[in-house]
Amino acid sequence: GMIPEAIELLKEMEQVTGSVPDVVAYSAVIGGCAEAGEYIKAFELLKEMRRRGVEPNVITYSTVISACANASANAPCVKDDSCDELNMTALKAPMRAALSLLRKMEEIGGDVEPNIVTYNAAIRACAEGLDISRAFKLLKILTERGLEPTIITYGTLMTACERVGNVEGVTKVFKTMKEQGIRPNEIIYGAAISCCRKASQPERTLLLLRKMLENKLQPNTAVYNTAIIAQVEAKNMDKASAVYNLLKSPHAIKARPNRQTYNILIKAMADNSEPAIAEYYLSRMREDGMEPDVDLFTGTVSSYERCGEPIKALNLMEKMREEGYDFYDMKLFDVAFKQGVKVINTVVGGKKAKDSGSSSRKGSPEIDDDLVTQGA
Numbered sequence: 001g002m003i004p005e006a007i008e009l010l011k012e013m014e015q016v017t018g019s020v021p022d023v024v025a026y027s028a029v030i031g032g033c034a035e036a037g038e039y040i041k042a043f044e045l046l047k048e049m050r051r052r053g054v055e056p057n058v059i060t061y062s063t064v065i066s067a068c069a070n071a072s073a074n075a076p077c078v079k080d081d082s083c084d085e086l087n088m089t090a091l092k093a094p095m096r097a098a099l100s101l102l103r104k105m106e107e108i109g110g111d112v113e114p115n116i117v118t119y120n121a122a123i124r125a126c127a128e129g130l131d132i133s134r135a136f137k138l139l140k141i142l143t144e145r146g147l148e149p150t151i152i153t154y155g156t157l158m159t160a161c162e163r164v165g166n167v168e169g170v171t172k173v174f175k176t177m178k179e180q181g182i183r184p185n186e187i188i189y190g191a192a193i194s195c196c197r198k199a200s201q202p203e204r205t206l207l208l209l210r211k212m213l214e215n216k217l218q219p220n221t222a223v224y225n226t227a228i229i230a231q232v233e234a235k236n237m238d239k240a241s242a243v244y245n246l247l248k249s250p251h252a253i254k255a256r257p258n259r260q261t262y263n264i265l266i267k268a269m270a271d272n273s274e275p276a277i278a279e280y281y282l283s284r285m286r287e288d289g290m291e292p293d294v295d296l297f298t299g300t301v302s303s304y305e306r307c308g309e310p311i312k313a314l315n316l317m318e319k320m321r322e323e324g325y326d327f328y329d330m331k332l333f334d335v336a337f338k339q340g341v342k343v344i345n346t347v348v349g350g351k352k353a354k355d356s357g358s359s360s361r362k363g364s365p366e367i368d369d370d371l372v373t374q375g376a
Contacts, residue, residue, distance in 0.1 A: 003041060006032050020052050027060045034063050037070035039094045058112050061105050065121040068098035072128035088130075095129030098122055106145075116147050120156055127160035132169055135160040139176075151182060158191040165198030186212070190223045197230040205230040206239065213251055221247070221255040225264060232268040240265065241277070259290050266296045275303035279316060294325060 006029045010021050026049050033042035042064045049056055071094035102122045105114045114122075119142040126135035135157055139149060154177050161169035170192045177184055184192075189212045196204040205227045212219050224247045231240035244265060247257055262285040269278035278300040285292050297320050304313035 003029070003032050003036060003038055007045075020054060023049070023054055023057055023060060026054060027057070027063060030060060030063045030067070034067035034070060037067060037072075037074040039064070039067040039071040039097060042067035043097065056112065058105070058115055058118060061101060061112055062115070062118040062121050065098045065101055065118060065125060068094035068101075069121060069125040069128050072125065092129045092131065095125045095131060095134075098125035099134070114142075114145075116142065116150055116153065119147065120150070120152050123153065123156045123160065127156055127163055130163050132160045132164055132166050136169070136172070149176075149180065149182075151185060151188075154182065155185070155187050155191070158188045158195070162191040162195040162198070165195055167196060167199045167201060167204070170195050183215070186217050186219065186223070189217060190219065190226070193223055193230075194226050197226050197233070200233070202230040202234040202236055202239070206243070209243070209246075218254040219252070221258050221261065224252070224255055225258075225260050228261065228264055232264060235272060237269065237272060237274060237277070240268065244281075257284075257288060259285075262288075262290065262292070263296065266292070267299060270296075270299040270303040273303060273307055275300050275307060275309070275312065278303060297325060 010025060010029055013021050013025060026045060030042050030045050033039070033045065046056060046060065046064055049060070072091055075091050099122065102114060102118065105112050105118065119138055123135045123138050126132070126138065139153065139157060142153075143149065154173055158170065158173050161167075161173060173188070174184065174192070177188075189208055193205045193208045196202075196208065209219060209223070209227050212223075224243055228240050228243045231237070231243060244257065244261065246252060247255060247261065262281055265281045266278045266285070269275070269281065278296075282292055282296060282300060285296075297316070301313045301316055304310070304316065
């Protein structure tokens with residue numbers, strides 16, 4: 001990326017000025033390394049500074065620690081959720097480097113005495129290194145050294161809890177914030193809700209969502225989607241629909257359903273033998289100006305087939321054929337079902353088949369959002 005160019009610029013500066021680049025110039029390049037998560041290059045530049053007589057300051061050290069945090073966050077095994085024992089060792093290496101540098105700063109003191117920004121960066125390194133105990137230990141250390149935790153400190157601690165699905169840590173963060181008189185913001189609640197989803201506690205995601213609204217906070221669409229996923233994973237379809245209704249209500253001032261919202265709901269309803277509800281969300285998705293992917297339609301039609309409702313499947317297929325989707329060219333349905341559809345199509349003479357209403361539930365899921373707003 002841009003790091004080699006930035007290092008080359010450092011050399012050009014030295015050639016033009018005839019002097020070694022100062023701490024500001026070096027810190028700027030290290031900042032680029034931090035953004036990219038290139039923590040090894042950041043340490044190399046730090047070593048070069050010292051060798052050339054340029055004294056790093058607290059900003060320089062803090063930025064190197066940030067590079068370590070981003071290195072772990074960008075690790076491939078984190079992105080594809082494949083952290084085996086070997087990958088975990090590599091994942092934690094940047095965290096260990098960050099903590100080692102922090103200890104050196106504490107020992108040196110003076111102008112490089114760690115400040116709250118430094119500790120926040122180190123806590124994030126622990127969060128991304130999936131080491132929640134070290135993250136909370138750093139909170140204890142920084143307070144013992146006379147520093148005041150900030151909203152960023154607690155947000156980073158909540159991130160540490162979210163990464164490993166530690167609900168006890170969530171409770172601890174909220175309790176400590178209350179004792180310190182600091183109000184949680186949307187980021188902290190969002191991380192807490194995600195943590196509870198990971199810990200398979202769907203009811204708690206609804207409780208936290210309700211508390212956000214009670215505290216006049218505005219969850220974004222991603223937070224609502226996380227709450228919906230939590231309900232879907234627990235097969236609480238009524239409550240998943242309740243969260244959707246809330247997202248469409250005046251309570252959601254800064255959020256609206258997006259493509260992911262509908263993808264989650266349609267697939268979940270189809271997979272759980274609720275094709276009529278899936279079809280309802282297909283219609284709502286189109287009303288909101290989003291064209292559903294073909295797999296959402298085929299999944300819903302297949303759900304009707306599994307539920308023994310070929311007429312409803314035919315109706316949906318015909319409706320979508322009119323919209324430009326050709327189901328008959330897809331290798332989705334078995335031969336018997338295709339034959340059945342053709343027979344039904346002949347019998348009804350091209351007229352729209354009457355919906356017999358044999359689905360387990362009908363059309364619009366008119367579910368009261370009190371399920372969410374008045375106690376999960």
